[in-house]
Amino acid sequence: MSTYAKGKLGNGPKMSKGLKGWLAFVLIITAVGGYFILERLILGLDTTNLSSITPWGAWIAFYIFFVGLSAGSFLLSSLIYVFGMHQYERVGKMALFTAVVCMMVALIFVLMDLGRPERAINAMVFWNVLSVLAWEIHFYVVYITLLVVELWIAMRADLVRLRPSDSLRGKIARLLTFKNSEVTEETQKRDHKWLKILGIIGIPLAILGVHGGTGALFAVVGAREMWNSGVFPIIFVVSAMVSGTALLISIYIIKSKATKTPIDTQMVTSLAKMMVAFLFIDLLLQFYEYLVGVYQLDSVGLQSLATQMGSAYSWSFWGVQMGLGALVPIIIVFNKKLGQSVNWILFASILVVIGIIGVRFNIVVPSQIVPVFPGMPAGDYYPTFSEWMVSVGIAGIGLLMFTAGDQLLPLEESPEASGEEE
């Protein structure tokens, strides 16, 4: 055990050249984005292209995107801890940690979007039980707590092993564990049991509460034809699974490449197939959603669809959502040659993640372009440079959190596996 602690994990982060470069990059984008975040806080939402006609924009799109990534990653982790798909165990803790970081990033986006960010706590204090948004905020808090506890239990054994280490990692491990913590067969059994229990609680929380709920936030709005359907929250959950799986494939491959550890090709191809399966369900649901929308021949509904699919914004739908985000990855994964190549799968996964960003924008923006009342001015929204830069800054904060966690916490595969490598 102690040899393990002195080994790979115990040495802690050696600041390799690649890592230094990466950190420098993340710090620079965070600093540059930070300037625009400050500007937004001082000048208010005047720095955005938002208006009373299009009150929600890029930040809300990114918010639901990151909530989706979080819910998707979490659900993937519960495939491992609850449904016993141990072939994916290598990405288990990483999935949980990604879920925590993505959720925090999502909440920072919401905070940026609030007109009065200093009053955010009001949402906890004055709880309007009729408001889906109020429920969501409470769900998010419970969800983050559950994720953190589950992650801690998943890491506990490794943290205890790290205790004797002198490195920064060891110090953090001592901070996070109790003095008399030990790892025995019994505790491992207990930890697995709790992981399963928390996972089981977490699944409905993530599906119904966090992401289905975020979809419901849009779906309950009777004033907006395009969102107002029962299948909408389901689409949210399925597209969360798509993006969550794609993100974890990307993270796993990129990290393995950066640290020059061997890649489990079988797991990657199997995850890629799962991602495409989710993508197909997503497309199917969207197809029916659009079919019902068109079939009613309601003018506002048709106009919204026309805005999405045939206006100046349609490049986002056909190009990003359908082309890059769906068609190309499906072709790659189903191609006999490309589907076996790790690099191509990485490419496909990144495309899927970008495609889902497109999906989120296409949800939020086009339905606010058509005026709620015929005769009112139509919306005209495209994010300002400042909005993009704030988004970059928040993504930078997320990457910083992720890198810090990745370097300081034992999120890697379990020690048995790493022992084999050495």
Add this chain to the structure above:
Amino acid sequence: MLKQMLEGDWNSIADAMVPDAKKELDQSPYSTQLGVAMADDARRVIAGELDIKEFHKIHHKNLLGEFGDMMTQDEIERDEEPGKVKWAMVIDLQKCIGCDSCTVACKAENRTPPGISYNVVLEEEIGEFPNLAKVNLPMPCMQCDHPPCVQVCPVKATFKLENGIVAIDNDRCIGCRYCIIACPYGARSYDFGESYEDEMLSFNDATSPEYGKERGPRNENGTPFGNNNPVGTVRKCNFCLHRLERGEEPACVETCIGDARFFGDINDPNSTVSKLAASPRAFRLKSELGAGPNVIYLK
């Protein structure tokens, strides 16, 4: 010179002209005493000394005894207690000429910043030449019975007052703009902190007078922190609640050139708005959504 006529003189003329009530009533088969008492009380009701409900209470039993249930009926029980006001507006589209003076009056009254107008007039040409018509649609907040905006607000910063008006607590609003998304009538606006200060001296000095609350000057650059002015929150028409409280009509109603707007208590069946709302010309916007708007249009 004519004699100065005093009350007594008028009374003696009247007495001579009007037949004696007692004698007349004696001729009828019914109680004279009851007739006189009811007439006296009726006078008191007209003079405002007696409540009409009290009048019914006093005489209901006597009437039942005298006439039986053929001529009188049991007291009608009202669902809502009378006297509870519910403000409503009726807009006659045939009278609206599309002059936008309501919008101007509203902006002047509520001192709304650029980009915000609690009242708008939509203008549309319908039909094809030569069968053209121009339709003007003035739109304040509909002050719905079941407001979707109130439903979605996560912090209960917007709510329905007892008089039916949907109000906003700008000190609680977090500016999430979910209510703007949920409003089917586009009646809500977000205060981005813009100002007319460049064109209009001391615009910033007085903020919105709505709800009769002093909110201090508007910030110059729209910083949403550390002040209690409505920058960074959502704003909307409130039927000029501050004017209603001092017995005045909303600014748009008062200013309307064509007298197209009517304002009153829709719970009172005798009010102008109630009568107009019962007209076959009356309709409400997007009534299929079930929000129950309290702005009623006459087509």
